[in-house]
Amino acid sequence: MEWTVEIVKGLGRMLLHPVFYFSMIWVLLAGFWRIKRERHDFHVRVHTIYLELRHLFPAGILVGIVLSIVSIVLGLTIPLKLLVILAVVTIVLTVIGNARLLSAAFTVGIPLLLLSSFSLFSFEWDFLDQMDSNYLLGATVMLGLLLVAEGFLMINNGVQDVSPKLRTSRRGLTVGALQTKRFWLLPTFLFLPSGVLSLPFDWWPVISFGQEGYSLVLLPFLLGFQQQIQTELAEAAVKRMGKNVLLLGLLVLAVSIMSSLLLPIYAAIMTSVLALIGRIWLAYRHRVRENNNPYYFAPRNSGVMVLDVLPNSPADKMGLKTGEIIQTCNKVEVNNQDEMYHALSKNRAYCKLEVFDNNNEIRIVQGALYEGDHHELGILFIENHEVSQSNKVI
Numbered sequence: 001m002e003w004t005v006e007i008v009k010g011l012g013r014m015l016l017h018p019v020f021y022f023s024m025i026w027v028l029l030a031g032f033w034r035i036k037r038e039r040h041d042f043h044v045r046v047h048t049i050y051l052e053l054r055h056l057f058p059a060g061i062l063v064g065i066v067l068s069i070v071s072i073v074l075g076l077t078i079p080l081k082l083l084v085i086l087a088v089v090t091i092v093l094t095v096i097g098n099a100r101l102l103s104a105a106f107t108v109g110i111p112l113l114l115l116s117s118f119s120l121f122s123f124e125w126d127f128l129d130q131m132d133s134n135y136l137l138g139a140t141v142m143l144g145l146l147l148v149a150e151g152f153l154m155i156n157n158g159v160q161d162v163s164p165k166l167r168t169s170r171r172g173l174t175v176g177a178l179q180t181k182r183f184w185l186l187p188t189f190l191f192l193p194s195g196v197l198s199l200p201f202d203w204w205p206v207i208s209f210g211q212e213g214y215s216l217v218l219l220p221f222l223l224g225f226q227q228q229i230q231t232e233l234a235e236a237a238v239k240r241m242g243k244n245v246l247l248l249g250l251l252v253l254a255v256s257i258m259s260s261l262l263l264p265i266y267a268a269i270m271t272s273v274l275a276l277i278g279r280i281w282l283a284y285r286h287r288v289r290e291n292n293n294p295y296y297f298a299p300r301n302s303g304v305m306v307l308d309v310l311p312n313s314p315a316d317k318m319g320l321k322t323g324e325i326i327q328t329c330n331k332v333e334v335n336n337q338d339e340m341y342h343a344l345s346k347n348r349a350y351c352k353l354e355v356f357d358n359n360n361e362i363r364i365v366q367g368a369l370y371e372g373d374h375h376e377l378g379i380l381f382i383e384n385h386e387v388s389q390s391n392k393v394i
Helices: 002-015 018-042 051-056 058-074 080-101 109-120 133-157 234-262 264-292 314-318 337-345
Strands: 163-168 174-197 214-229 325-329 350-356 362-368
Touching: 002 174, 002 214, 018 051, 018 080, 018 163, 018 174, 018 214, 051 058, 051 174, 058 133, 058 174, 058 214, 080 109, 080 133, 080 174, 080 214, 109 133, 109 264, 133 174, 133 214, 133 234, 133 264, 174 234, 214 234, 214 264, 234 264, 314 350, 314 362, 325 337
Parallel strands: none
Antiparallel strands: 163 174, 174 214, 325 350, 350 362
16 A cells, blocks of 8 residues: 555656656757758748657657666665756756757766765765765666666667758758757656655665665656767668667666675766766767768759658658659659759649669659649758759759
8 A cells, every 4th residue: 555655646746846847848849949940941841849749758658667667676766865956957958958968878977976976075065965875876777777778769769750951061062961859758766765665575675775764756857869960861870879879878787786786885976977978979979970971961963862751741652761862753854953843843643753762772653643732742852052942842
């Protein structure tokens, strides 16, 4: 009965958590800013304002359930002071860096490093006074678990519904890019080191610091990532980054468990430093790769490259994909947007395209066009600045 009451109280505590409401407000603002940029670049909204909100909960809730099971089995405990700092740091980092800084390495690693440093070096400063390092062991293990979850979510959910954008290259040409931005809210049950819950098993909690009473709290961890991809297809870049983050998370998790058992005094600071350095290094490697490789989404001498396709448009229904190159339209060779437009105008009831797909193989796509179809085919192209800005969508 006590556990049932505590679970209900834990759910209520999440509804009082500021990150829960802040995350929903922020993702709606992110959708507004994205639409503003899409209209500036293409004079059309690509995705609805609810795109980011639609991805906030489903995947995050499923992963949060798994994390909650692991947390309860291990008896991971987080002090109230750290819980408050986590909320403040998450909100501040989101405002400063949007989804770029919403890795667990930053939102959990920075508060953990701060408190562990105060504990290790015996600093005292008002709210951040010295704390027994054993109180941080639960958060130390949770940092590794959250990094693993972050990598998993990037691989499985990070490449859906990317947003196209235009930018100017170093040579002054207009090139395309894809922006991947995702927010996930992971409601996860953790224990507070005070309350009425007693130890259910002799071995529980696995990582203990001598408490006899606990209470449950459902903590909403806000995770996210944001990348601009201009030298390859988004799927390859996001999955590579996701795998790297997953491997980093497994390494951090292993170090957190080993150090918690063998070197508990240094566990939090070792784990947080490893997570921070590792995540910064991965972001730096991605930036170097993007700067050193040639642009992928650029005007071609032969054919017209598809930068993106409007959802539910005729092009979407025909199966056109980002990165594919249209060679002919209605049996007419096309090398730019104007030629594509004139070829399409020859038969406004039907469209037949010869396309080089992303495996460099030729395929034929075709479909009927109906009166009222949005923006003709619904294809977003890349054109140089000299081309009229009103012809960015066909």
